[in-house]
Amino acid sequence: MANWLNLAFQFLDSFAFIVLAxxxxxxxxxxxGVINLAHGEFILVGAYATTLAVKAVGLPLPAxxxxxxxVTAGFGLVVERTIISGAGPNWVWERLEPRLSAALPDQAxxxxxxxxxxxxxxxxxxxxxxxxxxxxxxxVQGARIVFGNSxxxxxxxxxxxxxxxxxxxAYRLVLAGVSVALLGLVYYVFTYTDYGxxxxxxxxDDRTARALGVNTERTYAATFALGSGLAGLTGALFAPVxxxxxxxxxxxxxxxxxxxxxxxxxxVLGTALSAAGLGAIxxxxxxxxxxxxxxxxxxxxAILALRFLPGGITGYIERVRKRRRRES
Amino acid sequence: xxxxxxxDRRSFLATGSALVGAAMAGCSGDGxxxxxxxxxxxxxxxxxxxxxxxxxxxxxxxSGNFALVGDPKHKASLLAIEEINADGGIDGKQIEPVTRxxxxxxxxxxxxxxxxxxxxxxxxxxxGYSSATREAIRPIINRNEQLYFYTTQYEGGVCDKTxxxxxxxxxxxxxxxxxxxxxxxxxxxxxxxxxYNFGQLSADWVKVLANENDAEVIGEEFVPLKExxxxxxxxxxxxxxxxxxxxxxxGANHTAFYEQKASTGLDVPIGTSTAMAQGYEHxxxxxxxxxxxxxxxxxxxxxxxxxNTRDGGFVDRYFEKYPDAPYLNEEAETNYFSTYMYKEAVExxxxxxxxxxxxxxxSGISLGTERAPEAPEGETIELDGATHHVDHHMWVLRADExxxxxxxxxxxxxxxxxxxxxxxxxxxxxxxxxxTPVDFFEEAE
Numbered sequence: 001m002a003n004w005l006n007l008a009f010q011f012l013d014s015f016a017f018i019v020l021a022x023x024x025x026x027x028x029x030x031x032x033g034v035i036n037l038a039h040g041e042f043i044l045v046g047a048y049a050t051t052l053a054v055k056a057v058g059l060p061l062p063a064x065x066x067x068x069x070x071v072t073a074g075f076g077l078v079v080e081r082t083i084i085s086g087a088g089p090n091w092v093w094e095r096l097e098p099r100l101s102a103a104l105p106d107q108a109x110x111x112x113x114x115x116x117x118x119x120x121x122x123x124x125x126x127x128x129x130x131x132x133x134x135x136x137x138x139x140v141q142g143a144r145i146v147f148g149n150s151x152x153x154x155x156x157x158x159x160x161x162x163x164x165x166x167x168x169x170a171y172r173l174v175l176a177g178v179s180v181a182l183l184g185l186v187y188y189v190f191t192y193t194d195y196g197x198x199x200x201x202x203x204x205d206d207r208t209a210r211a212l213g214v215n216t217e218r219t220y221a222a223t224f225a226l227g228s229g230l231a232g233l234t235g236a237l238f239a240p241v242x243x244x245x246x247x248x249x250x251x252x253x254x255x256x257x258x259x260x261x262x263x264x265x266x267x268v269l270g271t272a273l274s275a276a277g278l279g280a281i282x283x284x285x286x287x288x289x290x291x292x293x294x295x296x297x298x299x300x301x302a303i304l305a306l307r308f309l310p311g312g313i314t315g316y317i318e319r320v321r322k323r324r325r326r327e328s
Numbered sequence: 329x330x331x332x333x334x335x336d337r338r339s340f341l342a343t344g345s346a347l348v349g350a351a352m353a354g355c356s357g358d359g360x361x362x363x364x365x366x367x368x369x370x371x372x373x374x375x376x377x378x379x380x381x382x383x384x385x386x387x388x389x390x391s392g393n394f395a396l397v398g399d400p401k402h403k404a405s406l407l408a409i410e411e412i413n414a415d416g417g418i419d420g421k422q423i424e425p426v427t428r429x430x431x432x433x434x435x436x437x438x439x440x441x442x443x444x445x446x447x448x449x450x451x452x453x454x455x456g457y458s459s460a461t462r463e464a465i466r467p468i469i470n471r472n473e474q475l476y477f478y479t480t481q482y483e484g485g486v487c488d489k490t491x492x493x494x495x496x497x498x499x500x501x502x503x504x505x506x507x508x509x510x511x512x513x514x515x516x517x518x519x520x521x522x523x524y525n526f527g528q529l530s531a532d533w534v535k536v537l538a539n540e541n542d543a544e545v546i547g548e549e550f551v552p553l554k555e556x557x558x559x560x561x562x563x564x565x566x567x568x569x570x571x572x573x574x575x576x577x578x579g580a581n582h583t584a585f586y587e588q589k590a591s592t593g594l595d596v597p598i599g600t601s602t603a604m605a606q607g608y609e610h611x612x613x614x615x616x617x618x619x620x621x622x623x624x625x626x627x628x629x630x631x632x633x634x635x636n637t638r639d640g641g642f643v644d645r646y647f648e649k650y651p652d653a654p655y656l657n658e659e660a661e662t663n664y665f666s667t668y669m670y671k672e673a674v675e676x677x678x679x680x681x682x683x684x685x686x687x688x689x690x691s692g693i694s695l696g697t698e699r700a701p702e703a704p705e706g707e708t709i710e711l712d713g714a715t716h717h718v719d720h721h722m723w724v725l726r727a728d729e730x731x732x733x734x735x736x737x738x739x740x741x742x743x744x745x746x747x748x749x750x751x752x753x754x755x756x757x758x759x760x761x762x763x764t765p766v767d768f769f770e771e772a773e
Contacts, residue, residue: 149396155614156591169591243583
């Protein structure tokens with residue numbers, strides 16, 4: 001009995017970890033076609049903002065967590081405008097370029113780029129990886145220079161749930177609840193709000209969407225901010241239970257990328273199904289054979305999924321649906 | 329890639345030469361020629377070590393995964409060098425520190441070790457935090473017969489002609505805390521350790537020591553370094569219900585274990601050779617995460633010896649030089665005293681020639697409490713010439729509910745594995761081997 005409870009708690013723990021690790025990444029990848037290798041560092045921003053809001057500003061923990069998510073969303077917006085879409089630098093260049101070419105001798109002016117400086121990184125997978133990898137390096141080292149090798153940590157709230165010889169941290173159960181609520185919220189946003197409608201239109205065909213009056217640029221910016229905000233929320237929620245140091249984001253990356261690859265194109269359903277599947281596999285193996293084998297089982301599953309379900313779980317579901325439709 | 333390392337190197341050069349400059353500024357008063365000038369600290373000048381200066385290479389992590397624990401080592405080396413220079417240098421020669429940031433990257437360590445030996449031609453090298461790093465650069469050290477100090481507490485067993493592994497070994501660290509916990513709490517032990525050579529070998533040592541102290545290891549788990557969720561590990565500890573846990577978890581991700589076990593209400597006593605003394609978890613985490621944890625170590629900032637804690641003592645001097653440093657950790661002290669061991673050996677040998685200096689080191693160097701603050705008043709620590717290891721003064725230090733540190737036991741513990749079990753004598757036979765307990769103890773299999 002007690003061991004079934006252990007298993008159940010471990011499953012909830014893995015499920016919550018995978019959902020929270022992957023949600024922001026899934027949205028940015030699924031909708032914008034941008035692979036954000038700085039995803040872990042967005043989590044870092046959320047975690048540090050939360051911890052500092054408690055330690056330095058004195059906010060209560062829930063308010064600090066909200067602040068962490070909002071700060072990261074804002075940071076994401078800035079990154080989107082400068083690096084991902086290049087709108088900021090391009091705006092500056094548009095104004096600077098005529099003056100520069102007027103001031104410089106003709107030969108020098110001829111080598112100045114005349115169009116926009118930065119082509120947006122939407123749907124340029126490899127390019128977006130290089131750009132965000134660079135961003136991630138800058139952010140890790142930047143955090144180290146500004147805040148040192150670690151910052152003081154906040155304690156985990158809520159105490160424990162005891163059963164028989166065992167106990168479990170109540171906060172980890174709260175995380176599981178939050179992850180389910182988060183999936184519900186994202187589902188609601190993408191199916192019932194105007195923004196969600198526009199975002200899905202942009203995924204399907206951004207040219208047609210633009211022709212029909214959707215401001216695709218604003219949709220992309222909002223989506224990146226939303227994805228960043230979710231990554232920040234993940235950092236905020238895990239701030240009390242992980243070690244506060246500049247490389248903390250890297251421990252989420254394996255789960256995040258595996259979940260997105262296994263889940264496939266659909267953000268909510270893909271993340272939920274892959275988190276449930278991977279969480280079950282990881283918790284059973286780590287419960288029975290230890291943490292090491294839990295990790296091995298997770299990665300083996302990802303390899304098998306890549307081989308046999310190249311479109312992910314939701315890609316497979318889509319294929320089966322299409323076949324049924326054809327047959328009927 | 330090359331762009332990136334170029335950039336990092338440049339930014340490091342700025343800080344590196346600033347540090348060197350600061351070190352030199354500290355000793356300019358005594359009218360020495362200043363040793364190396366600050367600029368030289370960063371360029372691959374290729375100058376052979378002249379008769380004027382002693383070139384000491386220091387490769388310790390200032391960024392990457394081990395920066396938290398590696399940076400105090402770097403700082404303590406520079407502190408010792410500054411003090412020695414201010415005091416007239418080694419045999420009248422000023423020390424010129426040559427430092428780089430290996431970024432916790434073993435490949436970078438290999439490149440920089442070659443650079444230190446081939447281009448900088450250092451007289452002696454301090455390098456590396458993890459055992460994996462040491463094993464990555466030891467072949468290069470061996471090929472060049474480079475005098476090398478490895479200063480991290482480690483699993484033990486390295487018997488190598490040019491390597492001086494002067495941190496305490498697992499047998500010394502675990503051998504101080506495990507018998508104490510066996511007496512206090514009972515015979516049943518559960519081991520959790522990091523899943524790489526250090527953790528695996530340390531766990532073997534727990535078995536050997538359990539056997540010697542009439543105790544038993546009832547459970548054992550190895551945790552990958554990337555792991556930061558300990559729910560199932562904590563469940564298994566609760567299921568086994570041991571009298572105490574031995575934890576040899578390593579690195580930033582594993583720190584989460586202590587916070588998670590506290591929030592789960594697991595209050596079993598924990599003995600450790602890795603927590604608190606290196607990464608000062610008792611300062612970084614909110615109490616009571618580290619309550620009831622016992623560290624078996626040669627040094628941490630709170631060690632209550634007079635030479636450590638008094639005004640103008642080791643702790644004072646460190647924080648006077650580095651007011652913003654967060655903590656003075658175990659390995660920092662080892663870097664500090666081993667720099668003085670090197671000084672004594674050079675003065676004894678009367679030359680910088682490495683074979684002669686090694687011979688002088690092998691004659692057995694002993695340091696009192698002023699140079700080795702881990703030793704109480706009137707006691708000494710000794711470099712054992714046969715094994716190139718140090719007979720340390722070991723402390724058992726406990727953190728209470730408020731994370732205050734209290735010394736509950738201390739005694740001198742010699743290196744025993746190489747001396748007694750293996751019979752390594754580098755003065756007789758120039759080996760380059762690492763021995764492991766599995767080859768000598770049945771219970772470690």
